[in-house]
Amino acid sequence: MVLPSRLKQIALVVTTIVALVLPLVMRDGYLLGVVISAYITAIAVYGLNVLVGFTGQLSLAHAGFFGIGGYTAGLLMVNGVSFWLALPAALALTGTIAFFVGMIALRTRGAYFAVFTLALGVIITISIERWESVTGGTDGLIGIPPPAAIGPITFTSLAAQYYLVLAFLALTIYVSVSIAQSLVGRSFIAIRQSENLARAIGIDVGRTMRLSFVISATFAGLAGVLYTSYLGYIGPGMSSVAMTFRMLLFLMLGGAGSLAGPLVGTLLISMAMQALQAFEQYQLVLLGPLLVVIMIFFPNGLAGIWGSLEDRWRLRQLRAQPTVPRADEAH
Amino acid sequence: MSLFLQQVVNAVALGSVYSLVALGLTLVYGVLHIPNFAHGALYMLGAYATFFLVTAYGVHYVPALAISAAAIALLGIALERVAFRPLEGRSPVHAMIVALGVLLFFQGSAAALWGADFRRLPTPFDGVVSLGGLTITEQRVIVILAAVATMIALHVFLTRTLAGMAIEATAQDREGARVVGIDTRRVAMLTFAISAGLAAVAGSLVAPLVLVSPVMGEVVNLKAFAIIILGGMGSIPGAIVGGYVLALAEVLGGTYVAFAFSDVIGFAILVLVLAIKPTGLFAKGV
Numbered sequence: 190m191v192l193p194s195r196l197k198q199i200a201l202v203v204t205t206i207v208a209l210v211l212p213l214v215m216r217d218g219y220l221l222g223v224v225i226s227a228y229i230t231a232i233a234v235y236g237l238n239v240l241v242g243f244t245g246q247l248s249l250a251h252a253g254f255f256g257i258g259g260y261t262a263g264l265l266m267v268n269g270v271s272f273w274l275a276l277p278a279a280l281a282l283t284g285t286i287a288f289f290v291g292m293i294a295l296r297t298r299g300a301y302f303a304v305f306t307l308a309l310g311v312i313i314t315i316s317i318e319r320w321e322s323v324t325g326g327t328d329g330l331i332g333i334p335p336p337a338a339i340g341p342i343t344f345t346s347l348a349a350q351y352y353l354v355l356a357f358l359a360l361t362i363y364v365s366v367s368i369a370q371s372l373v374g375r376s377f378i379a380i381r382q383s384e385n386l387a388r389a390i391g392i393d394v395g396r397t398m399r400l401s402f403v404i405s406a407t408f409a410g411l412a413g414v415l416y417t418s419y420l421g422y423i424g425p426g427m428s429s430v431a432m433t434f435r436m437l438l439f440l441m442l443g444g445a446g447s448l449a450g451p452l453v454g455t456l457l458i459s460m461a462m463q464a465l466q467a468f469e470q471y472q473l474v475l476l477g478p479l480l481v482v483i484m485i486f487f488p489n490g491l492a493g494i495w496g497s498l499e500d501r502w503r504l505r506q507l508r509a510q511p512t513v514p515r516a517d518e519a520h
Numbered sequence: 521m522s523l524f525l526q527q528v529v530n531a532v533a534l535g536s537v538y539s540l541v542a543l544g545l546t547l548v549y550g551v552l553h554i555p556n557f558a559h560g561a562l563y564m565l566g567a568y569a570t571f572f573l574v575t576a577y578g579v580h581y582v583p584a585l586a587i588s589a590a591a592i593a594l595l596g597i598a599l600e601r602v603a604f605r606p607l608e609g610r611s612p613v614h615a616m617i618v619a620l621g622v623l624l625f626f627q628g629s630a631a632a633l634w635g636a637d638f639r640r641l642p643t644p645f646d647g648v649v650s651l652g653g654l655t656i657t658e659q660r661v662i663v664i665l666a667a668v669a670t671m672i673a674l675h676v677f678l679t680r681t682l683a684g685m686a687i688e689a690t691a692q693d694r695e696g697a698r699v700v701g702i703d704t705r706r707v708a709m710l711t712f713a714i715s716a717g718l719a720a721v722a723g724s725l726v727a728p729l730v731l732v733s734p735v736m737g738e739v740v741n742l743k744a745f746a747i748i749i750l751g752g753m754g755s756i757p758g759a760i761v762g763g764y765v766l767a768l769a770e771v772l773g774g775t776y777v778a779f780a781f782s783d784v785i786g787f788a789i790l791v792l793v794l795a796i797k798p799t800g801l802f803a804k805g806v
Contacts, residue, residue, distance in 0.1 A: 247613050293791070296798040300555040300753065303616050304745045305794050307557075308787040311742055315784055434620055441617060473628020480621030484614050485606045 194499070208355055212348035220463075221347055227459035228354045229415045232361045234439045234451035236408025239365070241437070242446035243374060244401040245381030246298070249433050250290075250306040251409050253313035256428020258283045258410025259417040260317060263330045266418065272336035272344075276414050283410030284403050291402035295395065298384075310430045317425040329424030336418055354415055358452075361408060366448055368404070377401050378446075438480050444492025453491055522653050523775070531771035532764065533660040533729075536667030539763030540722035541740055542747040543674065543756065544715035550691035550754030551711040553612060554604060557619040559719055560741025561626035566592045566720025567727040567736060568630060571641045581644050585666075585724040589717045596716025597709050604712075605705070630734035638731035645728075663725045670721055671760060674714070678756070687711055691754060739783060746790040749800045 215221050237251050261279035266272060294305050317324045324330070336344040336353065344353055368374040376397045379387040388394050417423050426432070443454025462472060487493055541563055548556045569588035573579040579587070603622055607615050645658035678684035690697040690707045698704055723737070730736065747766050751758020766786050773785045793800065 241613070245611070245613065247616050293795045297794055299612055300549070300553070300616070301749065301794070301798065301800070304555055304749060305790070308742060308746065308790050311739075312784060312787050312791070434624060437617060437620065470632045471628070473624045474632055477621045477623070477625025477628055480624065481603050481618050484618045484621065485603070488610065488614055 212351045218347050221351060223459060223463050224456075225347075225351050225354050225419060226416075227456050228358045229412050229419060230436065230439065230459065231452045231455040232358055232415065233409045233412035234436050234443075234455050235361045235365050236405045236412070237436050237440050238445060238447075238451050239368065239377070239401055239408065240405040241440060242444075242450075243369070243377035243381065244398060246295075246398070247303045248294075248306045248402070248405065249303055249430060250294075250310040250313065251405070251436055252430065252432035253310040253428050254283050254287060254406040254409035255413040255416070255432065256313060256317060256425070257286060258413030259423050259427055260324060260330070260413075261410075262414040263333050263417040263423050264323070266333050267330060272334075272418055273339070276411075279414045280407055280410050283413070284407045287403045287406030288399065291399045291406075295398045295402060307430060310428070310433060314425055314428045314430070317428055324425070327425060329422060330417075331422040333417055333421045333423070335421070350419055354419065357411065357415060361411070362448070362452070365451075369448060373397070373400065438476055440490075441480060441483050442490050444490030447490070447492030450490055450492040457491075526654055527771050527775050528768070529654060529656055529660065531767045533663045534771060535764035535767030536664050537722050537726045537763075538740070538743060538747060538767050539760045540667050540670060540718050540725075542744040542751070542759035542763050543671070544718035544722075545741075545744045546748040546751070546754055546756060546759040547687070547691075547711050547718075548715045549748065550756075551687060552604065552615075552708055554615045554619060555745065555753075556715070557616065557741070558599070558622035558626060559715070559744065560737030561623050561630075562592055562596065562716045562719040562737075563723035563740060564630060564732075564734060564737035565595070565626060565723070566716075567641070567723035567732045568634065569720065570724035570727060571639060571732050574641060585721065588724050589720040592720035593713040593717035596712040596714075599716070600709050600712035605708070627734050627737075634734070636734060638733045641727040641732055643728035657729075659728045663729070666721070666725055670718065674718070675756075677714075683710060687714075743786045746786040749790055750793055752800050 211224065212221060215224070233251065233255050236254075237248070240246055240248050240251075258279045261282050262272070262275040265275035265278060270278075290309065294302060294309065297305050318327055320326075335350065338344065342349070344350055368377075376387065376392045379390070379392060380394055380397060384394055387397075413427070416427065439455040439458055440451055441454070442458060443450030443452065458476075465472065465475070468475075483490060489496070541559065544562075545556060545559045548554055548559070566588050569591055570581070570584045573584035573587055574581055599622060603618050604615060607618060643659050643662075645662050647658045649656045649658060649661055676684075678688055686697065686702045686707050687710060689700070689702055690704050690711075694704055697707070743766060744763075747762035748755075748759050750766075751760075751762035766789070769789065770783070770785050
């Protein structure tokens with residue numbers, strides 16, 4: 190394992206401190222709410238990163254799993270089940286559905302996989318919309334209570350909700366980093382680079398891809414549960430393909446395949462969208478071309494730009510202090 | 521019985537529109553291997569172009585349709601040059617994401633410029649034709665005739681002209697086409713132009729029957745994807761047959777089984793087919 194550079198260590202420490210003291214400093218509850226939403230979305234985007242960034246398959250059903258997790262938890266909680274039981278139940282259901290869907294979906298690749306998952310996403314949204322007796326249809330679910338208190342710790346205040354979401358975000362990032370550094374993560378990346386080569390070195394491609402699909406969907410499910418308990422109401426729109434597009438944009442701006450990218454991309458665009466709220470109707474007019482420009486000029490997102498800056502800086506350092514005498518100086 | 525025949529006629533009209541949309545999608549996939557998620561947006565823009573030509577500028581419906589097709593074809597060329605050409609030789613995932621970005625842009629622009637409300641395009645063909653106990657609106661007759669004429673014209677173009685054969689050749693083998701001196705970049709532009717033009721024709725034909733809105737292309741585009749996956753991505757006969765088959769399944773399923781879920785039939789078939797045969801029913805051999 191390569192040790193993170195000093196700069197990255199400092200950035201990590203500063204980010205952690207800022208994240209921890211934010212509710213104490215930020216008096217504006219509305220803005221804090223925006224940050225909480227961004228954290229929740231970032232968890233889903235980390236999930237998307239596992240599949241798109243590591244394994245290299247474009248799933249357009251991601252928000253569908255976000256919706257399945259959210260609705261499962263929402264329905265349980267409306268009926269009196271505690272958040273702490275609804276959460277594992279929703280994750281288990283999302284993961285199981287993803288497992289069976291993955292068995293079928295992952296027989297396809299590339300464009301077929303994208304189209305298949307697109308259709309799947311639409312089916313999930315339509316099912317939620319039209320299964321009115323259970324899901325409440327287009328009216329959605331309302332009156333979902335916040336997580337129940339654990340001993341003295343309650344989750345009714347905004348700051349408490351913030352720390353709860355932050356804890357899950359930290360867990361998500363930790364799991365993502367662990368995956369990236371593990372054999373499994375390297376198998377994902379090997380498959381992205383060349384499926385045949387991965388198979389040749391003994392990777393069980395089918396099983397590994399299913400695993401990556403289930404992990405990806407489970408993160409989306411987790412984000413869905415947090416979204417539901419944070420907002421207190423949900424609608425079928427949370428599972429829509431438009432939501433998947435949005436997550437994809439966050440991921441691509443931050444940098445697919447990187448570990449900081451999903452968080453950076455989600456926070457940046459969420460904040461920018463708040464700033465541009467007066468122009469809400471023009472959001473897509475701006476974000477669409479932004480996605481195109483990123484893909485054409487910066488296919489590795491901000492993480493890619495940062496990486497190339499870092500390389501250039503290292504190169505300059507090396508040039509400034511030649512450790513090996515040059516050939517023309519030797520004689 | 522007469523209900524059944526009536527529904528079959530409706531299905532043929534609907535299928536004509538599906539086939540036109542699917543044809544454009546399958547052409548672009550065949551030549552460039554891009555699943556163009558923005559195709560439905562071109563269909564929507566085509567409908568809007570005709571709508572404004574007719575209502576704001578008083579152009580007759582038929583020339584308006586032709587002007588709209590030409591304008592959207594130009595837009596297709598611009599799209600290929602600006603958005604897709606820079607991605608030559610990159611991972612196909614990049615092209616798919618760019619297509620999504622283009623879709624967001626077109627839909628967002630339409631909503632911002634013209635609002636989310638539904639508009640009705642008046643048509644000069646608003647009478648009905650009676651045929652052996654069936655009553656068919658003239659617009660449906662126009663849809664069927666115009667779509668079939670467009671398909672025949674496309675077939676003649678692809679098989680009888682040099683430019684058309686260049687498209688076929690590039691779809692079959694890009695490298696081979698280059699070797700025999702075909703400019704595959706110009707072929708890519710031409711393909712996008714034809715594909716966008718077909719989408720605009722389909723959108724303009726259907727506009728008087730449904731309502732014009734920024735999201736009108738969404739579901740149609742998904743169905744077109746279902747059709748070309750069933751018919752084999754890149755296959756032209758597959759797109760035509762698939763369009764009519766899906767429309768029949770939807771209309772008859774909606775009439776006799778459950779109306780609320782008729783839109784889902786296409787996706788259900790899609791999921792079933794891919795579960796059984798991951799490359800689609802009539803995939804071209806590679």
